[in-house]
């Protein structure tokens with residue numbers, strides 16, 4: 001396992017955020033687990049929208 005879960009930081013509309021530790025470097029990060037419920041059409045568009053939005057953002061904390 002690359003990241004060790006420490007505790008839950010918070011929860012939003014699209015997922016839950018954990019405080020985690022990167023095992024190799026011991027650095028602490030926030031990890032967001034996006035809800036990925038499956039529907040007949042495949043992945044929910046809300047989950048995809050959230051992932052696409054986060055991929056676009058350029059910020060040292062993301």
Ligand SMILES: Nc1ncnc2c1ncn2[C@@H]1O[C@H](COP(=O)(O)OP(=O)(O)OP(=O)(O)O)[C@@H](O)[C@H]1O
Nearest residue numbers: 009010011012013014015016017029030032061062
């Ligand atoms: N990079 C981060 N570092 C530290 N804490 C974070 C980080 N991202 C999210 N959090 C914490 O986790 C909580 C949930 O974040 P999330 O982005 O899932 O939802 P939100 O943006 O607060 O709400 P919503 O998505 O419903 O508008 C936040 O309120 C914040 O406390």
